[in-house]
Amino acid sequence: MVPWSEVTTTRAGGRHRIPWRAAGSVVVVLLALGGFGLIGASLTDAPTAPPPQPPAQANPQVGVATSPDVAQPAPVGLPRSTPSRIVIPRIDVNASIMELGTNPDGTVEVPPLDQAQLAGWYEPGASPGEVGNSVIVGHVDSAMIGPAVFYSLGALDPGDAISVVRDDGRQVDFTVDSVVSYPKTEFPTELVYGPTDQIGLRVVTCGGTFDEAANSYPDNIVVFATLAR
Template structure:
């Protein structure tokens, strides 16, 4: 089955170059259940191959074991200037062999964040109401981990990424946004770090999200979310 992250019941600001922080804390609170059912479609095989999981298995704390509020996920000595807003077209992650097209995503009528359709599980999706990759703020890209129809999907190996790995997002303006992975961690879906994924930031960041954990045959879903935190490099 496929599932989806909950989000705000209204479209957030952040379009046309406005930073995500202009949305305000209320929207961040409304996103508190984001990722609580994100993008897991079971592999129905006799001997299923399960996706790799990150070494950092966390709840509401950073991989270092201290609260996120006390951790700088920037990955640089100072903020890197952001790029102008531009639609992302593709994402490349050499370490795990990802070279995928990106589709824009919004919200469903019930306020949940859209995900790529299962028949296009090899595509990634950009959360369009937020910043574009390279803009100041946290750009969010999501994708399926697997699918009953095709097996491993676009972000099947996301949990194998390590700090220092490179992610490149191609953009419609021809200027690629190059990111370096700061951290990779797994969170229970009921402890999704909403503010660190969808919330405000004064620097250009990228969050890449898929499902993770041990697949639950009874519920037909994964219990966790794997999240990659990355920062724009100069």
């Protein structure tokens, strides 16, 4: 696991340009080796009020709501389009989205800490509304601005709504299935970035109690959501 202080937060010149469906397990391996548990703040002081936390999850496979026994038809996704804004009414999020890729060491890029009010879309994956898991990440807080875009992400509950506006003018609405906290050493890479025949959304930030010695958070909060019906 790479310490937060060693993570490159600028755009990577040699990032992946192949679609997720073509990249397959290669990207999953890179993400697992590089470690995703890097979305959080590099703080000089611990925050005065810790961000909300969902229940910890010991078994990553339980992190996603299961489908009913009745077979569901494969959804028809939208054409690819870059997302421009994410709206989460329950926690008062209405934020612009920047494009992110991977750093040369295989770790996922994150928004710069001086732009911690922005969310970031993992561009090699599916766009919101396409078939597949679209991944949006963001900081929980920052020494530069304090509470950041996803400070209250852990307060979400199943059934809450998330909307993503795309550059083609369409708004894609998702429903939260589950909100789970994972130790960064047990980040569920396959559940977040892996292939699926559904239209899914994963929203990720840091979680847990701020570790002053390590100057970082020990966990990741992952919101699993599916297309609203």
